[in-house]
Amino acid sequence: MAKGITKRSEDYSKWYLDVIAAADLAEHSAVRGCMVIKPNGYALWENIQRQLDNMFKETGHENAYFPLFIPESFIKKEAQHIKGFSPELAVVTYGGGKQLEEPLVIRPTSETIIWSTYAKWIQSYRDLPILINQWANVVRWEMRTRLFLRTAEFLWQEGHTAHATEQEAIEETLLILDVYRRFAEEYLAAPVFTGVKTAAERFAGAIDTYCIEAMMQDKKALQGGTSHYLGENFARAFDVTFQDENGENKYVFATSWGVSTRLIGALIMMHSDDNGLVIPPRLAPTKVVFIPIWRDDSQSDMLKAKITALTEGWKGRISFKVDDRDQYRPGYKFNEWEKKGVPIRLELGPKDIENNQVVMVRRDTGEKMFVSQEGLLERVENLLATIQQDMFNRALVFRDANTYDEDNFEAFRNRIEDPGGFFWVHWCGSPACETRFQDSSKATIRLIPMGESKKEDGSCIVCGQPSHTRVLVAKSY
Amino acid sequence: MAKGITKRSEDYSKWYLDVIAAADLAEHSAVRGCMVIKPNGYALWENIQRQLDNMFKETGHENAYFPLFIPESFIKKEAQHIKGFSPELAVVTYGGGKQLEEPLVIRPTSETIIWSTYAKWIQSYRDLPILINQWANVVRWEMRTRLFLRTAEFLWQEGHTAHATEQEAIEETLLILDVYRRFAEEYLAAPVFTGVKTAAERFAGAIDTYCIEAMMQDKKALQGGTSHYLGENFARAFDVTFQDENGENKYVFATSWGVSTRLIGALIMMHSDDNGLVIPPRLAPTKVVFIPIWRDDSQSDMLKAKITALTEGWKGRISFKVDDRDQYRPGYKFNEWEKKGVPIRLELGPKDIENNQVVMVRRDTGEKMFVSQEGLLERVENLLATIQQDMFNRALVFRDANTYDEDNFEAFRNRIEDPGGFFWVHWCGSPACETRFQDSSKATIRLIPMGESKKEDGSCIVCGQPSHTRVLVAKSY
Numbered sequence: 001m002a003k004g005i006t007k008r009s010e011d012y013s014k015w016y017l018d019v020i021a022a023a024d025l026a027e028h029s030a031v032r033g034c035m036v037i038k039p040n041g042y043a044l045w046e047n048i049q050r051q052l053d054n055m056f057k058e059t060g061h062e063n064a065y066f067p068l069f070i071p072e073s074f075i076k077k078e079a080q081h082i083k084g085f086s087p088e089l090a091v092v093t094y095g096g097g098k099q100l101e102e103p104l105v106i107r108p109t110s111e112t113i114i115w116s117t118y119a120k121w122i123q124s125y126r127d128l129p130i131l132i133n134q135w136a137n138v139v140r141w142e143m144r145t146r147l148f149l150r151t152a153e154f155l156w157q158e159g160h161t162a163h164a165t166e167q168e169a170i171e172e173t174l175l176i177l178d179v180y181r182r183f184a185e186e187y188l189a190a191p192v193f194t195g196v197k198t199a200a201e202r203f204a205g206a207i208d209t210y211c212i213e214a215m216m217q218d219k220k221a222l223q224g225g226t227s228h229y230l231g232e233n234f235a236r237a238f239d240v241t242f243q244d245e246n247g248e249n250k251y252v253f254a255t256s257w258g259v260s261t262r263l264i265g266a267l268i269m270m271h272s273d274d275n276g277l278v279i280p281p282r283l284a285p286t287k288v289v290f291i292p293i294w295r296d297d298s299q300s301d302m303l304k305a306k307i308t309a310l311t312e313g314w315k316g317r318i319s320f321k322v323d324d325r326d327q328y329r330p331g332y333k334f335n336e337w338e339k340k341g342v343p344i345r346l347e348l349g350p351k352d353i354e355n356n357q358v359v360m361v362r363r364d365t366g367e368k369m370f371v372s373q374e375g376l377l378e379r380v381e382n383l384l385a386t387i388q389q390d391m392f393n394r395a396l397v398f399r400d401a402n403t404y405d406e407d408n409f410e411a412f413r414n415r416i417e418d419p420g421g422f423f424w425v426h427w428c429g430s431p432a433c434e435t436r437f438q439d440s441s442k443a444t445i446r447l448i449p450m451g452e453s454k455k456e457d458g459s460c461i462v463c464g465q466p467s468h469t470r471v472l473v474a475k476s477y
Numbered sequence: 478m479a480k481g482i483t484k485r486s487e488d489y490s491k492w493y494l495d496v497i498a499a500a501d502l503a504e505h506s507a508v509r510g511c512m513v514i515k516p517n518g519y520a521l522w523e524n525i526q527r528q529l530d531n532m533f534k535e536t537g538h539e540n541a542y543f544p545l546f547i548p549e550s551f552i553k554k555e556a557q558h559i560k561g562f563s564p565e566l567a568v569v570t571y572g573g574g575k576q577l578e579e580p581l582v583i584r585p586t587s588e589t590i591i592w593s594t595y596a597k598w599i600q601s602y603r604d605l606p607i608l609i610n611q612w613a614n615v616v617r618w619e620m621r622t623r624l625f626l627r628t629a630e631f632l633w634q635e636g637h638t639a640h641a642t643e644q645e646a647i648e649e650t651l652l653i654l655d656v657y658r659r660f661a662e663e664y665l666a667a668p669v670f671t672g673v674k675t676a677a678e679r680f681a682g683a684i685d686t687y688c689i690e691a692m693m694q695d696k697k698a699l700q701g702g703t704s705h706y707l708g709e710n711f712a713r714a715f716d717v718t719f720q721d722e723n724g725e726n727k728y729v730f731a732t733s734w735g736v737s738t739r740l741i742g743a744l745i746m747m748h749s750d751d752n753g754l755v756i757p758p759r760l761a762p763t764k765v766v767f768i769p770i771w772r773d774d775s776q777s778d779m780l781k782a783k784i785t786a787l788t789e790g791w792k793g794r795i796s797f798k799v800d801d802r803d804q805y806r807p808g809y810k811f812n813e814w815e816k817k818g819v820p821i822r823l824e825l826g827p828k829d830i831e832n833n834q835v836v837m838v839r840r841d842t843g844e845k846m847f848v849s850q851e852g853l854l855e856r857v858e859n860l861l862a863t864i865q866q867d868m869f870n871r872a873l874v875f876r877d878a879n880t881y882d883e884d885n886f887e888a889f890r891n892r893i894e895d896p897g898g899f900f901w902v903h904w905c906g907s908p909a910c911e912t913r914f915q916d917s918s919k920a921t922i923r924l925i926p927m928g929e930s931k932k933e934d935g936s937c938i939v940c941g942q943p944s945h946t947r948v949l950v951a952k953s954y
Contacts, residue, residue, distance in 0.1 A: 030551070030593050031581065034544035039609065042541045064519045067511035068583075068614055068630050074507070091571040092583065095629075096618035097564055104508065106545075106569065106583075116507055132516065137545055137614065141573035152572075153545050 005339075007274050012218045017147065019268055022339040023277035026147050033145045033152030037261070040340065041148075043285035044264050045155065049135065051187055051283075052157065052259065055179050061131045061159060066113050068137075069104040074112040078237040081111065084204020088140040090152075106139040111205060111256055114160045115234040122162060122252055125244050129172075130162040148265035149222075149477055156260035162252045164244065166231070169253035173229040176257045177210045180225035188263065189280040189391035190214045190270055191399055192224060193422075193472055195447030200434055203256075207231040213446045213472065215399040216269040219420040221446050221474040224266055230254035265477070270395055271364070277341030278364050280391050281384040288320040288380055289337045293330045293349040300326065303348055310348070310358070310376055318377065338363060343387050344380060364391055405470065409461045412473075416441050422474045426467035428460035436462045437473060446472045480812055484751050489695045494624065496745055499816040500754040503624050510622045510629030514738065517817065518625075520762035521741050522632065526612065528664055528760075529634065529736065532656050538608045538636060543590050545614075546581040551589040555714040558588065561681020565617040567629075583616040588682060588733055591637045592711040599639060599729055602721050606649075607639040625742035626699075626954055633737035639729045641721065643708070646730035650706040653734040654687045657702035665740065666757040666868040667691045667747055668876055669701060670899075670949055672924030677911055680733075684708040690923045690949065692876040693746040696897040698923050698951040701743055707731035742954070747872055748841070754818030755841050757868050758861040765797040765857055766814045770807045770826040777803065780825055787825075787835070787853055795854065815840060820864050821857060841868055882947065886938045889950075893918050899951045903944035905937035913939045914950055923949045 005022050006014040020026055025041030028034075037045065053063070069092065076082045085108045092104040107113065114132075121127060139153045159176060163169040177194055184190040192212040202209045206228040213221045232251040235241070240252045271278040281287055290311060292303035304324050314320055321342075323333050330347070337345055347359035358376060360369045364387050371379050402421035406412045412423055427433060427445065437443055454470040482499050483491040497503055502518030505511075514522065530540070546569065553559045562585045569581040584590065591609075598604060616630045636653060640646040654671055661667040669689040679686045683705040690698045709728040712718070717729045748755040758764055767788065769780035781801050791797055798819075800810050807824070814822055824836035835853060837846045841864050848856050879898035883889045889900055904910060904922065914920055931947040 027597075029544045029590070031544045031546045031548060031590070034546060036544070036594055037542040039539035039541050043539070045542075046540065062516035062520070063523065064516050065514040065522075065632065067506045067508045067513070068616065069508045069511060071508060087574055089571075089573070090569050090581075092567050093570045094566075094568040094580075096566070096620070103571075104567075113506070113508070117513055120504075139545065143573070155542065 005274060005276060008217060015274070016265075016269060019272045019277055020147055023341060025264070025268075025277070028145075028147070031152075033142050035145075035147055035151050035153075037155075040285070041264060044267065044279070044283060045261055047283045047285060048187070048263055049157075052179075052183055053133075053135075055183060056133050056157075056159070059175060059179060061133045061161075063134065064132045065134055065136070066110050066117065068107055070107050070110075070113045072103045072105055074116055075105050077112060078205045078233055080233070081205035081237075085109070085140070088142070090139045090141055107136070108138055108140045109256070109258070110134065110136070110138075110158055110160065111230070111234050111254075112238075115238040115240060115254070118160075118162055118252070119238045119240045122240055122242050125164050125242055128162055128164045128242060128252065129168065131159075131172075132161065133157055133159040146265075148261055148268070151261075154260050154262070156258050158258040159256060161255045162235075162240070163255070164242065164250070164253070166253050169231075169255050170229050173208070173210060173227045173255045173257070176255070177212070177227040180212050180227065180257075180259060183259075184212055184214065184224055185392065187280065187282050188224075188267055188270070189388055189395060190224065190266060191392065191396040193447060193449065195449040195472065197226075197447060198434055198445050198471075200431060201444065203228045205230060205233050206256075207233070211447055213474075213476075214266055214270065215395075215402065215422060215474075216266070216477070217398070218269075219402050219422070219474075221422065221472075221476040222262075222266045222269065223446070223476065224263060225257070225259040227257035228255060230256060271391055272341070276339030278391070279341040279343060281343045281388045284319075284341065284343050286319055286321050286340075286342050287384055288318060288344045288346060289333075289342045290320060290322045290346040290348070291330060291333050291337075292322075292324055293347055295350070297326075299350055300324070303350070303353070306353060307348055310373060314377055318380065343384060346376075346380075362387060407458065407461060412461060413441050416443050416473070416475065420475070422446075422472055424454055424470040425461040425473050426458035426469075427471045428463055428465035428467050430460075430463070430465070433460055433462035441473075441475075443473050443475050446474050446476060448472075480752065480816060482751060482753060482816075485694060492751070493742075493746060496749045496754055497624050500818060502741070502745075502754070505622075505624070508629075510619050512622075512624055512628050512630075514632075517762070518741060521744065521756070521760060522738055524760045524762060525664070525740055526634075529656075529660055530610075530612075532660060533610050533634075533636070536652060536656060538610045538638075540611065541609045542611055542613070543587050543594065545584055547584050547587075547590045549580045549582055551593055552582050554589060555682045555710055557710070558682035558714075562586070562617070565619070567616045567618055584613070585615055585617045586733070586735070587611065587613070587615075587635055587637065588707070588711050588731075589715075592715040592717060592731070595637075595639055595729070596715045596717045599717055599719050602641050602719055605639055605641045605719060605729065606645065608636075608649075609638065610634055610636040623742075625738055625745070628738075631737050631739070633735050635733060635735040638732045639712075639717070640732070641719065641727075641730070643730050646708075646732050647706050650685070650687060650704045650732045650734070653732070654689070654704040657689050657704065657734075657736060660736075661689055661691065661701055662869065664757065664759050665691075665701075665744055665747070666865055666872060667701065667743060668869065668873040670924060670926065672926045672949065674703075674924060675911055675922050675948075677908060678921065680705045682707060682710050683733075684710070688924055690951075690953075691743055691747065692872075692879065692899060692951075693743070693954070694875070695746075696879050696899070696951075698899065698949075698953040699739075699743045699746065700923070700953065701740060702734070702736040704734035705732060707733060746954075748868055749818070753816030755868070756818035756820060758820045758865045761796075761818065761820050763796055763798050763817075763819050764861055765795065765821045765823060766810075766819045767797060767799045767823040767825070768807060768810050768814075769799075769801055770824055772827070774803075776827055777801070780827070780830070783830055784825055787850060791854055795857065820861060823853075823857075839864060884935065884938060889938060890918050893920050893950070893952065897952070899923075899949055901931055901947040902938040902950050903935035903946075904948045905940055905942035905944050907937075907940070907942070910937055910939035918950075918952075920950050920952045923951050923953060925949075
């Protein structure tokens with residue numbers, strides 16, 4: 001166990017927690033199920049937020065803020081919704097020293113408080129669409145928590161949109177699914193499958209739940225984001241109607257969609273290694289660390305001055321750090337920045353000055369290069385782009401190498417245990433066969449794909465009835 | 478009552494709420510004491526956040542996130558703290574369907590949960606300082622709420638820093654006070670007085686509370702932000718000690734500081750007028766609106782095309798909107814953007830095209846200018862800077878014209894009712910005389926100034942005992 005990090009091959013779960021501790025990202029708090037997101041972890045969330053927020057705004061959405069509290073009577077108005085969330089609620093019963101007349105639920109998600117508000121905002125087709133997103137904390141009481149992946153309180157964004165037609169609402173649902181896919185691929189360097197959930201895996205209150213699913217290094221699936229088409233369910237529960245262009249009263253169509261601090265868990269589990277965190281460059285709070293390396297102290301001032309000269313003009317263009325602390329040796333510093341996942345390390349020693357070069361080391365591969373001091377910033381920027389692309393490609397190769405078509409149920413049951421992976425199997429569509437997967441293999445149907453690629457005739461792997469598409473099955477987080 | 482907005486001179490409170498409604502900033506929610514911050518209001522908060530966040534980071538602070546919940550036993554650990562916050566707490570007693578063994582308080586502020594965490598992080602002087610800020614929601618049960626100014630749940634930032642020495646902690650407290658002052662002056666266009674609160678007005682658990690105070694248009698004071706020097710109070714309550722360079726164990730010194738969505742209330746009350754909201758340009762989500770004005774529809778395409786040509790290259794440099802909606806008349810549009818506080822309106826009609834000009838109208842003064850189409854963006858940018866400065870200057874002139882030295886208690890009692898304003902008076906420092914102000918005039922001591930400007934010998938306006946500085950007294954929000 002080098003550097004306090006358990007090897008992935010030994011204990012993947014322990015490795016995950018060790019990486020979080022080594023990179024100083026988060027820790028459990030004194031409050032059951034709640035975590036403290038430390039500055040290094042929060043900086044990742046800030047970068048995720050900034051990018052997603054830009055993408056939401058580019059697609060016409062605005063931010064707003066709705067109350068943390070939901071009157072108990074509101075959350076009970078949509079039958080499936082309360083059925084799904086009821087076991088997970090935290091409830092305020094006292095306020096200002098007095099027992100409340102009506103208990104207040106801490107939002108586990110905000111459909112009910114938001115649709116009770118939209119009822120006031122929407123009268124006519126001219127009030128539609130409403131395209132609102134909220135950055136907020138939510139609480140879902142969890143018995144077994146895991147840093148970033150499952151916590152009682154977590155941070156997320158939740159979009160809640162209102163539309164005049166079913167078609168427009170479904171288009172919105174799919175537009176956001178595509179935003180999530182692009183964000184996963186282009187920023188998290190995470191190849192994802194997209195598709196729709198089975199009825200059993202739907203959001204409580206949705207007509208359809210769309211999702212992105214990524215493969216972690218232990219070959220399990222992680223759901224990175226969901227986009228729900230809610231139909232008229234919440235409009236009916238809160239009596240939200242509008243007068244259309246012909247003067248007819250109609251219910252409003254809804255969507256909701258969210259990603260959370262869970263994405264940080266996905267980032268860690270997809271890319272990190274036995275030396276610690278590996279961050280995709282586009283999300284890295286610090287992209288480069290520059291370390292002077294001296295034999296004796298007399299060289300240190302000269303090296304520091306050279307680094308200052310070499311990094312002139314970098315500020316504002318790239319986020320970098322110079323680690324010129326006198327009290328630590330280079331090896332200690334290398335280890336520290338490696339654990340924290342900084343994509344590129346630059347080293348400069350007296351020999352390098354003689355040779356007009358800099359040592360450039362990739363965090364993702366460990367590759368060491370000697371590069372000219374001329375045009376250093378451009379070399380660094382090019383390498384960051386290369387690392388980002390290589391990280392995506394490696395994850396894609398890994399996923400594809402561990403994704404199989406499988407037509408025999410016994411073989412599937414064995415192979416999902418060893419070697420594990422993603423399995424495309426035929427399924428007849430019946431809940432009974434879906435339950436068989438889950439009970440016999442601890443795997444679930446992650447999604448039904450939307451495109452043509454897996455459309456083919458076959459027989460359900462469980463019951464043999466006809467099937468017209470393969471579905472994705474895997475164990476999951 | 479033009480445009481649905483009550484005149485300031487008729488009913489200032491009603492005017493404030495009317496401006497919020499006219500600009501579509503926020504509304505009361507179905508949950509007692511909680512507001513919905515609508516997209517126009519939230520966009521102001523995002524701009525405030527972005528700027529303050531930059532200033533915090535420039536002064537060495539990082540963001541983190543701590544739990545929403547505080548175990549009841551934690552919040553009781555600091556005696557003054559619980560005494561102050563106890564009447565305002567919201568308490569969770571049920572989670573996941575079960576009664577909790579220990580109730581959880583929704584954070585009214587996070588000193589206790591954070592210092593219980595710092596206890597784990599701090600062992601040595603090498604772990605100090607800790608300079609952390611958090612953007613979060615907090616809950617303080619309020620009986621009489623008022624949009625933005627006083628709500629049960631509100632959004633804020635809270636900084637919590639830990640230091641090895643008293644001097645360093647006091648320097649931090651004052652550094653942040655200066656950040657708040659600069660933000661108020663340079664972004665909110667709000668001249669502020671800075672100083673320290675009396676013991677009666679201190680934050681519960683603080684040694685000293687520093688504040689910024691601004692004058693609203695009704696001549697009342699609004700406290701815009703506070704920065705607290707907490708001494709060793711929270712370190713003692715949570716037993717947070719560190720080993721100093723000589724191996725001695727010492728308690729850690731603390732500060733905390735915050736501003737909230739209340740700043741939006743201040744922005745509204747300082748600058749807006751009987752036509753609606755007026756936003757300082759540096760915080761305006763939309764800085765310019767461009768409106769084509771046609772007599773008959775045949776002209777509309779030509780005008781729209783000309784506006785597209787005139788605003789070429791503006792995107793990314795300035796946030797602007799073109800209001801080319803066919804279904805509304807120019808007068809309706811002028812009114813709408815005026816209510817919403819957009820700093821500059823540009824108009825373009827067929828006559829303007831002939832004359833190679835654009836009509837440019839200032840929101841703050843209503844002044845109308847005919848300017849050349851050449852270099853339009855630069856003219857707009859210059860005018861935005863002028864408006865920002867002029868808004869500050871007008872607020873300063875107004876405040877200074879309504880701020881008086883007063884040495885006679887009876888005169889003070891009369892003048893604070895009519896004409897009202899800020900009064901610099903001599904005060905002996907006794908709580909008894911402080912209570913007299915409050916009881917007889919509904920005014921409070923807003924601050925004791927820190928600089929030399931009000932240091933002079935005199936006699937307490939209440940009891941006649943010696944005083945060495947004037948203090949600022951006013952009615953307040």
